[in-house]
Amino acid sequence: MSEHNSVGIVSPQTAHFDAPLALACGKTLNEFDLVYETYGELNAEKTNAILICHALSGHHHAAGYHSESETKPGWWDTCIGPGKPIDTNVYFVVSLNNLGGCHGSTGPTSINPETGKLWGPDFPQVRVADWVNSQAALADRLGIDIWAAVIGGSLGGMQAMQWSVQYPERLKYCLIIASAMDLSAQNIAFNEIARQAIQSDPNFCAGHYREQDTNPSQGLALARMVGHVTYLSDDAMANKFGRDIRSGSIEHNIDQEVEFQVESYLRYQGSQFSTAFDANTYILMTRALDYFDIAADFNGDPVKAFATTKAQFLVVSFSTDWRFSPRRSREITNALIAANRPVSYAEIEAAEGHDAFLMPIPRYLDVLKAYLGRIAEDLL
Amino acid sequence: MSEHNSVGIVSPQTAHFDAPLALACGKTLNEFDLVYETYGELNAEKTNAILICHALSGHHHAAGYHSESETKPGWWDTCIGPGKPIDTNVYFVVSLNNLGGCHGSTGPTSINPETGKLWGPDFPQVRVADWVNSQAALADRLGIDIWAAVIGGSLGGMQAMQWSVQYPERLKYCLIIASAMDLSAQNIAFNEIARQAIQSDPNFCAGHYREQDTNPSQGLALARMVGHVTYLSDDAMANKFGRDIRSGSIEHNIDQEVEFQVESYLRYQGSQFSTAFDANTYILMTRALDYFDIAADFNGDPVKAFATTKAQFLVVSFSTDWRFSPRRSREITNALIAANRPVSYAEIEAAEGHDAFLMPIPRYLDVLKAYLGRIAEDLL
Numbered sequence: 001m002s003e004h005n006s007v008g009i010v011s012p013q014t015a016h017f018d019a020p021l022a023l024a025c026g027k028t029l030n031e032f033d034l035v036y037e038t039y040g041e042l043n044a045e046k047t048n049a050i051l052i053c054h055a056l057s058g059h060h061h062a063a064g065y066h067s068e069s070e071t072k073p074g075w076w077d078t079c080i081g082p083g084k085p086i087d088t089n090v091y092f093v094v095s096l097n098n099l100g101g102c103h104g105s106t107g108p109t110s111i112n113p114e115t116g117k118l119w120g121p122d123f124p125q126v127r128v129a130d131w132v133n134s135q136a137a138l139a140d141r142l143g144i145d146i147w148a149a150v151i152g153g154s155l156g157g158m159q160a161m162q163w164s165v166q167y168p169e170r171l172k173y174c175l176i177i178a179s180a181m182d183l184s185a186q187n188i189a190f191n192e193i194a195r196q197a198i199q200s201d202p203n204f205c206a207g208h209y210r211e212q213d214t215n216p217s218q219g220l221a222l223a224r225m226v227g228h229v230t231y232l233s234d235d236a237m238a239n240k241f242g243r244d245i246r247s248g249s250i251e252h253n254i255d256q257e258v259e260f261q262v263e264s265y266l267r268y269q270g271s272q273f274s275t276a277f278d279a280n281t282y283i284l285m286t287r288a289l290d291y292f293d294i295a296a297d298f299n300g301d302p303v304k305a306f307a308t309t310k311a312q313f314l315v316v317s318f319s320t321d322w323r324f325s326p327r328r329s330r331e332i333t334n335a336l337i338a339a340n341r342p343v344s345y346a347e348i349e350a351a352e353g354h355d356a357f358l359m360p361i362p363r364y365l366d367v368l369k370a371y372l373g374r375i376a377e378d379l380l
Numbered sequence: 381m382s383e384h385n386s387v388g389i390v391s392p393q394t395a396h397f398d399a400p401l402a403l404a405c406g407k408t409l410n411e412f413d414l415v416y417e418t419y420g421e422l423n424a425e426k427t428n429a430i431l432i433c434h435a436l437s438g439h440h441h442a443a444g445y446h447s448e449s450e451t452k453p454g455w456w457d458t459c460i461g462p463g464k465p466i467d468t469n470v471y472f473v474v475s476l477n478n479l480g481g482c483h484g485s486t487g488p489t490s491i492n493p494e495t496g497k498l499w500g501p502d503f504p505q506v507r508v509a510d511w512v513n514s515q516a517a518l519a520d521r522l523g524i525d526i527w528a529a530v531i532g533g534s535l536g537g538m539q540a541m542q543w544s545v546q547y548p549e550r551l552k553y554c555l556i557i558a559s560a561m562d563l564s565a566q567n568i569a570f571n572e573i574a575r576q577a578i579q580s581d582p583n584f585c586a587g588h589y590r591e592q593d594t595n596p597s598q599g600l601a602l603a604r605m606v607g608h609v610t611y612l613s614d615d616a617m618a619n620k621f622g623r624d625i626r627s628g629s630i631e632h633n634i635d636q637e638v639e640f641q642v643e644s645y646l647r648y649q650g651s652q653f654s655t656a657f658d659a660n661t662y663i664l665m666t667r668a669l670d671y672f673d674i675a676a677d678f679n680g681d682p683v684k685a686f687a688t689t690k691a692q693f694l695v696v697s698f699s700t701d702w703r704f705s706p707r708r709s710r711e712i713t714n715a716l717i718a719a720n721r722p723v724s725y726a727e728i729e730a731a732e733g734h735d736a737f738l739m740p741i742p743r744y745l746d747v748l749k750a751y752l753g754r755i756a757e758d759l760l
Contacts, residue, residue, distance in 0.1 A: 182623060183623070184614055184617065184618055185614075185617035185618050185620070185621040185622060185623065185640070185642045186609060186612070186614040186617045186618070188623070188640050188642050188643065189605075189609045189617060189642050189643070189646055190609060192605075192640075192642070192643040192646055192647075193602065193605050193606055193609065193646070196601075196602055196605065196647070196650075197577065197602055200581075200598040200599075200601075200602065201580075202582055218580040219580075221576075221580075222573065222576055222577055222580065222602070225569075225572075225573050225576065226573055226606065229566065229569045229570060229573065232566070234564055234565075234566040234702075234705075237564065237565035237566045237569060238564055238565050238566070240565070241565040242565060243562060243563070243565065243568070243673070260565070260568050260572075260670065262565045262568050262569050262572070263568065263569070263572040266569055266572055266573070267572075267576070270576075290640065293623070322614075322702070325614075
């Protein structure tokens with residue numbers, strides 16, 4: 001681990017909930033666990049709490065290290081820590097693994113208490129609204145009536161947005177980063193390709209791969225490869241790999257073994273992911289993305305949805321992000337303006353595509369730091 | 381069939397070549413077949429011949445119908461026919477299936493005469509330069525010393541470009557549509573995902589699926605789905621599908637069966653393709669795309685490559701094409717200008733993405749018609 005500006009060693013905690021959770025799909029979870037981490041201290045007035053919502057393949061471990069020997073910190077360590085934009089000297093930060101996840105919260109890899117067997121593919125299709133309800137239950141448990149801010153990027157931004165509509169009294173600020181009010185057909189298509197890759201892997205076994213002691217690794221790796229390419233910009237890939245060849249040259253290669261650097265990189269990324277992530281969870285998370293539509297309960301009008309909110313908003317996008325393009329963030333901003341809600345919008349020049357929301361891009365960090373400084377001035 | 385402006389019923393022909401063809405990879409094809417179609421009449425001076433080069437999944441059947449009962453004409457029937465931009469009242473049009481293809485020309489689905497067995501995955505990795513050599517052999521066979529024009533879109537555009545460098549004396553005009561001087565890392569990455577999808581299908585059998593009487597249909601379908609999504613623009617998909625759901629609504633769906641129109645469309649496209657195309661050919665074609673680099677033999681300098689050419693050029697791109705973006709076509713145009721070659725460039729506003737090059741977009745057809753009219757004035 002590296003000590004510099006780090007929250008240091010952190011330990012995940014588990015909250016068990018016995019009260020049934022009614023889900024948007026019509027089913028009910030009678031009990032569930034949420035695994036979460038906290039960074040910083042909750043103040044006496046409980047006014048400094050920030051909720052971090054994770055994206056497709058994220059989890060609760062957003063900052064710090066789980067042990068002295070860990071070399072990689074949590075997934076948003078660039079933003080969360082003492083003196084960092086989400087300053088743990090100021091804020092009490094809560095980060096959880098969502099329901100349906102595969103990092104400790106109840107999901108397809110958990111045992112269904114009613115059957116004594118793995119949930120597997122039978123875990124209910126949770127949606128963004130369900131996550132927000134479960135996060136509200138966690139807030140209750142932690143004694144947090146009102147979040148100073150709910151923050152998320154990508155699918156996490158959808159959760160932040162949903163919070164503002166679903167619990168308008170329970171958050172003061174809402175930070176929506178690299179997100180959209182709903183997925184485009186193109187995004188749904190890429191998600192469907194990922195699901196098809198997993199489901200057509202013979203080791204998927206209709207989702208019961210764990211009982212068969214196997215894993216749809218090839219399908220999951222393919223799904224990750226598709227995701228990975230689409231989260232990067234064309235420029236970012238060009239800068240990172242160009243047309244570099246692993247060895248030799250195209251022109252002097254007699255057999256078919258020419259291999260570009262980008263190919264071996266992708267295969268490595270896919271293979272790593274396929275051993276670390278659960279296939280049923282991946283399917284569930286992409287479905288939650290597909291189904292999200294902030295305006296669905298408002299006759300398709302996002303202005304009506306946002307008119308019910310009470311938070312102040314920051315919307316952030318990245319210039320080369322083509323899966324959640326600046327245009328989609330401007331749609332959010334424009335709907336908020338039309339709904340007469342206070343909103344700031346920052347479009348960050350960045351070569352990194354959708355992945356930029358996880359990167360330490362100076363202007364991005366500056367925007368977050370300034371905005372969170374303003375929240376502290378307002379609330380603390 | 382529809383008679384309107386059609387070349388009518390056409391019959392493919394096969395040309396057999398006995399002279400060995402030395403390939404860029406170092407191997408030699410001792411004999412091969414090319415299947416081709418022709419439309420219009422070769423004039424006495426043999427000055428009105430046009431070569432059409434096909435793209436990744438294309439073939440020789442570019443225009444007209446194979447029978448009265450055929451409902452869909454050849455793949456570029458919008459452009460080729462009497463009175464159409466490539467006017468068969470004026471030009472003699474030649475369209476072939478490339479070496480390595482799966483529509484009649486020698487390729488992985490052919491018998492290797494030296495072994496008496498299917499070529500399968502052992503068919504040599506042909507490259508764009510090899511195709512051009514084989515097309516030159518076909519030109520010799522047809523008595524065509526000089527093409528009035530060589531025309532192609534996408535991978536076909538690479539062949540047209542290569543013709544101008546490899547046989548500068550054998551073409552007067554070169555039309556390069558929605559193409560690039562080499563593939564970007566992102567494009568190589570999408571091709572690699574397609575190959576991985578095919579190769580990780582257990583029915584691929586290391587390429588020997590035909591001997592095993594099976595087919596990697598799932599992998600090939602996935603590969604096609606990836607291609608299909610990336611050939612369309614985000615806008616085109618939004619216009620075509622939006623977030624339409626096949627039946628019912630997301631909000632009132634109790635189980636996990638919500639399905640967007642775009643999903644069933646993609647699955648249908650993938651499944652259709654997987655029964656009509658050969659997996660080894662798909663891998664070979666994507667490799668040919670990846671390996672193409674017009675500047676490779678010129679120290680990486682495309683200006684030096686184009687300085688050796690003698691043709692006049694038309695370069696065309698489409699505004700929403702993100703796999704072969706207008707930027708890539710401007711690079712071709714700028715290199716031609718720097719090489720002091722005569723070039724016209726048209727950037728067509730079109731919502732259809734890369735697929736636009738196959739579509740009847742009025743300004744696109746107008747540009748082609750005007751340019752081919754100019755060629756006729758010049759040569760005929």
